Amino acid sequence: MYGWIWRHLPGNAWVRALISLVLVLAIVFVLFQYVFPWAEPLLPFNDVTVDEGMAGPR
């Protein structure tokens, strides 16, 4: 998988390394900005109130 990506990147090894780094940073950004904020409420750390039952499921 990673070998396939590497082979399909343009340029010499340095350019490829640079593009890889940018790709990795972009993926981390998308994860922290969009994916994790969506996934985090599914974990139990948000349940700090006593009226969940009355407020409905969340």
Added chain:
Amino acid sequence: MTTRVIIRTLSELCVTIGTLIVLLVVYVLYWTSVRADRAMDSEIDHLQDRWATGSVAMEGARGQAAPPPYAPGASFAVMYIPRFGSDWAKPVLQGTGAETLKKGLGHYSRTARLGATGNFAVAGHRRTYGDPFKDFPALRPGDAVVLTDGTTWFTYRIDRRPYRTRPSDTGVIDPVPRASGFRRPGRYLTLTTCDPEWGHSHRLIAWAHLDATRPVTGGRPAALSG
């Protein structure tokens, strides 16, 4: 050859999933707190700016008979608990929605106003989002919980050690909280958070009663300078 490709792809997949999990842990343990600390500091700054310009004092004088209701999702007070550290100060916002609790402590909107007769109930994260109530079990009878709304300092005193209960036990934020030991109507405060620390099977409750009030012009209450 194909076996090699399959095994290689499988290992790459495992490494990828492992990296994802590590990143999620970093996000939950570290990044939510960075974001929340920034949000809470800006809420407190915002409040103090507003109080400094005197708009609250005027509101208080004008609306003595019927103070305006707290705006949902907006901060209206700052809470200090010396037991959690002398620099522990968190904003209190109206409502207990998930988004609200990312920016500070949340006031149960159906409970009493700050300092009023009834039960002023507040929820906060024990872990993640700045860990505001991390040291919740350390609360002891007599501990001060000090709040200010810009015009008055309210000093509440904890009455008993934290009480563990079920999430459905809404009686703990009643005007006269169930199981608190309070018998007659009064000016009470209830704090709620999750228990166990990283779980959600139970809730931890702390009750306090209003011990003293003083105008902001009179200086910080003794509980904070001690």
